[in-house]
Amino acid sequence: MTVLLDPTSERSPTIRPRLPRPDSLDGLTVGILDIAKARGDVFLYRLGERLSGRGIAVKHYAKPTNTRVAPLPLRQQIAAEVNLVIEGLSD
Amino acid sequence: MDGLVAVVKRDCPTCVMAALVLGELARRRGLTVYTQDDPSFPETVPGRIDDTVLDVSHRLKIEIVPTLIRLEKGREVGRTFGWDRGEWERLSGIAGLGEGLPETRPGCGAKNVEPGVLERLKIRFNETGLKSRRITLGEEEDEHDAMFARGWSDGLPLVPPIEERVLRMLDGTSRDPQEVLGLVPPDLAPATVEKIVINAVMAGCKPEYLPVVLAAVEAVLEDEFAMHGVLATTMFVGPVVVVNGPIRQRIGMNAKGNALGQGNRANAGIGRALQLVIRNIGGGRPQEVDRATLGNPGKYTYCFAEDEEGSSWEPLAVERGVAPGRSAVTVFAGFGLQGVVDQKSRDPDSLSRSFAESLKAIHSVKLAPACDAMLVVCPEHHRTFKEAGWSKARLYEELYRLCEIPGDELVAGAKGIAEGGPASLAGKTVNKFRPGGLLIVRAGGEAGMFSGIIGGWSAGGARGSVPVTKEVRN
Numbered sequence: 401m402t403v404l405l406d407p408t409s410e411r412s413p414t415i416r417p418r419l420p421r422p423d424s425l426d427g428l429t430v431g432i433l434d435i436a437k438a439r440g441d442v443f444l445y446r447l448g449e450r451l452s453g454r455g456i457a458v459k460h461y462a463k464p465t466n467t468r469v470a471p472l473p474l475r476q477q478i479a480a481e482v483n484l485v486i487e488g489l490s491d
Numbered sequence: 492m493d494g495l496v497a498v499v500k501r502d503c504p505t506c507v508m509a510a511l512v513l514g515e516l517a518r519r520r521g522l523t524v525y526t527q528d529d530p531s532f533p534e535t536v537p538g539r540i541d542d543t544v545l546d547v548s549h550r551l552k553i554e555i556v557p558t559l560i561r562l563e564k565g566r567e568v569g570r571t572f573g574w575d576r577g578e579w580e581r582l583s584g585i586a587g588l589g590e591g592l593p594e595t596r597p598g599c600g601a602k603n604v605e606p607g608v609l610e611r612l613k614i615r616f617n618e619t620g621l622k623s624r625r626i627t628l629g630e631e632e633d634e635h636d637a638m639f640a641r642g643w644s645d646g647l648p649l650v651p652p653i654e655e656r657v658l659r660m661l662d663g664t665s666r667d668p669q670e671v672l673g674l675v676p677p678d679l680a681p682a683t684v685e686k687i688v689i690n691a692v693m694a695g696c697k698p699e700y701l702p703v704v705l706a707a708v709e710a711v712l713e714d715e716f717a718m719h720g721v722l723a724t725t726m727f728v729g730p731v732v733v734v735n736g737p738i739r740q741r742i743g744m745n746a747k748g749n750a751l752g753q754g755n756r757a758n759a760g761i762g763r764a765l766q767l768v769i770r771n772i773g774g775g776r777p778q779e780v781d782r783a784t785l786g787n788p789g790k791y792t793y794c795f796a797e798d799e800e801g802s803s804w805e806p807l808a809v810e811r812g813v814a815p816g817r818s819a820v821t822v823f824a825g826f827g828l829q830g831v832v833d834q835k836s837r838d839p840d841s842l843s844r845s846f847a848e849s850l851k852a853i854h855s856v857k858l859a860p861a862c863d864a865m866l867v868v869c870p871e872h873h874r875t876f877k878e879a880g881w882s883k884a885r886l887y888e889e890l891y892r893l894c895e896i897p898g899d900e901l902v903a904g905a906k907g908i909a910e911g912g913p914a915s916l917a918g919k920t921v922n923k924f925r926p927g928g929l930l931i932v933r934a935g936g937e938a939g940m941f942s943g944i945i946g947g948w949s950a951g952g953a954r955g956s957v958p959v960t961k962e963v964r965n
Contacts, residue, residue, distance in 0.1 A: 402634050405652045406624040407643055407689040407771040409680030414626050416640065 422484065425456045431482035433470070434462040440488040447486065495522040495583060496560045498542070498553045501532035503599035506557045509574050510535045512589045513557075520583055527556065527602040548603040549612040555598040559583075573598035610658040619658055620668060621685055638693070643771055645763065645791055649693040660688045663701030665965055672705065673712030675773030676719035677780040682708055686772050687764070694764035694792075699742050700757050703820060704764045706963045707732045707794075710822040711765065715957040717824075721948065722775045727787045727826035728948045728956075731865065732762055732794035733932055735808035736818030738963055739796040746796035748936030751828060751867070751943065762792030787826040797932045802873065804883040807932045811960040818963040823865050823930060824956035825945040829853065833872070834940045839879040842872060843886060846942070847893035851923050853946045857903075857911040859896050859921045863928040863947035863958070866890075869935035872942050883931055894923040925952045 406414070422428060432448050434441045441462075448458045459482055463470045470478075478485060497513055499506040514535025516522040525542035526532050533539060542548055551560065555572035561582045562568065571578035574596040580588050603612060613619050628637050634651045638644055650656065661668060661684075668685040675682045684705065691704050711718045711730050721728055734744055745755035753759065769775040777783065783790075799806045808819035831849045836842035846866060854861040868876075876886060898916030905911055912921075928951050935941070948955050 401630060402628045402632075402637075402651065403653065404626045404628065404634070404638070405621060405654060405657050405689050406626055407652060407686065407693060407767070409675075409678055409686070409772050409774065410624050411678065411680070411774070414624065414641075 425451070425454075425484075428483040429457040429459060429481065431478050431485040432458060432460050433478065433485055433487040434460070435470075435487055435489070436463050436466045437488060444486070444488055493562050493564065495520050496525070496551070496562060497522055497557055498525045498527065498548050498551065498560075498601065499533060499557045500527040500599070500602060501529040503556050505574050505596045505598045506533070508592060508596065509557055509589065512574075512579065512592070515588070516583055516585070519585060522583075545603040545608065545612060546615075548601060549616060553601040554604050556601050557598055558601070606659075607655070610655045613658065614654050619654060621654065621657060622669065623685060623689060642776070643693065643767075645766060645770060647791070649767075650695050652689045652692045656692045657685075657689055660692050660696065660698050660701060661685075663698030664688075664705060666705070672709050675708075675712065675768060676722060676775065678772075678774040680772050680774065682712065682768060682772055687768055690767040690771055691760070691764040694760050694767050695756065696760035696764050697742070697756070700761050700764075702963045702965050703732075703734060703738060703742070703757075703761050703818075706820045706961045707761060707765045707822060708768055710820055710959040710961040711769075713959045713961075715953070716822060716959045717956040718769070718773075720950070721824045721956050722769060722773075722781050724948060724950075725782050725784045726948055727783065727785055727946070728824045729787065729790040729793060729826065730765055731789060731823045731825040731945055732765060733807055733821045733823065733865075734761070734794065734796045734818070735799065735806040735813070735821070736963065737816065738818035739799075744796035746798035746934050750795045750798070750934040750936075751793075758794050758796070759792050762789075762794030765794070766790060766792060789826060793825070795934055798870065798934045801870070802933045803877040804873070804931070804933060807930060808960055808962075810883065811958075813960060813962055819960055820963060821930075821958055821960040823863070823945065823958045824948045825863075825865055827946065828867075829944040829946060831866075831942040831944060832940070833942075836940075837875060839876050839881045839886075839889075842875050843889045844893055847890055849944060850890065850894055850929075851896060853923075853944060854949060855908075855910055857901055857906070857908050858949075859894075859901055859912075859923045860925050860928070860951070861923055862949050863930070863951035863956075864924065865930040865932065865945040865947070867935065867943040867945065868931060868933050869939060869942045870933065870937055871940045873933050886931060887929060890929060891922065891924065891926075895920045896923060928952065930958060 432444050434444050451458050510533040513533050517536045524536045524539040525547050526539050530541040558572040560570045569582045576594050580586055635648050638649045666684045670684045671681045673682050687708055742757045744757045775781055797806050807821050809815050813819040833845040836845055898919040898921050901912045901916050903911035
């Protein structure tokens with residue numbers, strides 16, 4: 401187990417905080433990631449429809465299989481194209 | 492613990508020589524023997540105690556083996572090290588010890604104070620005095636990725652600042668780890684020696700570089716250097732560190748071929764440590780408070796030594812008031828390198844004109860006064876001045892004179908360039924540099940008529956950043 405000495409002025413926590421949730425989705429692009437669990441696509445498609453209906457930009461993505469982490473190119477594409485991601489974790 | 496205690500190791504010929512005496516003391520006085528390396532030594536003492544983990548040795552502060560200690564009511568009342576018949580007899584109260592042995596024989600270094608071992612023991616006994624927060628990485632976490640993820644890196648891999656390395660780096664200075672050298676912008680966080688040491692470890696420094704790193708940090712934190720502005724400006728600059736004096740050679744800095752380039756650990760590590768201090772202690776990061784439009788590659792590291800040997804000129808630090816023979820750093824808010832190629836000038840008049848024409852182009856040919864500048868004169872160019880008997884002061888004088896620019900050339904719109912000064916400059920003469928805004932150093936390889944100009948910050952002088960020189964302290 402490696403123990404490092406903090407080189408900073410120790411003004412932030414050692415565990416990186418999560419990004420704050422946006423107050424509103426206005427002007428943001430939402431990514432919808434289908435992780436390939438059964439019928440997840442049905443639920444996520446409907447969610448995408450409802451967001452689009454409210455005028456929010458939506459982009460759809462799909463993992464090839466739920467048994468592996470998303471391929472690196474897909475993760476990079478999502479990070480470059482959207483501001484937040486919704487994914488269905490289970491069926 | 493009362494009575495006599497000895498600490499020994501088999502790897503010490505004096506301990507081996509004294510083994511029979513140890514056996515006699517164990518029989519007659521109840522001597523307790525701790526052995527540092529081989530638990531079967533000394534065979535003369537059946538009840539010897541294994542101290543290969545060195546905990547007892549460390550607690551007893553053993554430096555030499557054999558050490559013989561007399562304890563009364565748990566308190567030490569006498570100690571001797573090495574073999575010294577008189578001392579051993581006095582401590583044990585037994586006369587005639589070690590028949591046939593010499594009167595005295597020096598011992599050997601104890602294992603618990605060997606380099607690397609002492610650091611580990613101090614850590615185990617929580618005696619390091621280091622106050623920084625400990626960050627325990629996850630079992631599966633890659634230590635290099637972990638440091639990037641925490642934002643500590645300048646973009647290149649870092650040496651992990653584990654406690655052993657930090658303690659070894661601290662040996663490079665006699666200063667107290669909690670001494671504060673100044674407040675690091677932009678957060679104005681205190682620069683303790685300890686925090687600087689941690690960043691020097693990450694930068695790849697050796698302990699002997701540390702006094703130079705500390706002097707460079709002190710220098711940039713002086714108010715007149717304006718480190719906050721140097722960091723925050725949209726312009727190109729970062730701190731450039733020039734090292735003078737004997738420490739250059741002691742730590743193996745490069746002042747010769749490729750002095751401003753890659754490949755020398757001291758040059759690279761010192762400049763990088765300074766940048767990491769600004770980043771990690773001060774919180775100064777690109778696209779945050781560092782608003783540089785382009786920046787420059789020297790913001791990874793920009794440090795070199797002046798080539799004083801063979802120079803007919805006084806070194807930069809001496810020129811700036813440091814006594815000859817002392818080591819010092821000078822920090823300058825600078826960027827990049829503009830080459831001055833002149834392979835034909837063989838007299839100082841021609842060469843100084845060549846320098847001046849290049850100097851007048853810094854930032855823009857339309858701006859004067861523009862910024863401070865550091866002229867790095869290569870040995871072949873320096874030779875021309877040396878042979879003609881030109882002192883450094885003479886070259887300064889000529890360059891300031893040659894950098895007088897007719898205001899007509901500087902007016903906005905002149906030369907078909909919108910950049911420029913007000914129409915009121917017409918008919919006047921303006922110098923490219925403020926008085927004292929030009930620095931000259933000598934560095935570089937023996938071959939090549941290629942000097943260089945390190946441009947400065949537009950707000951040179953008291954309104955901006957003034958170069959600062961600090962003597963290197965141990």
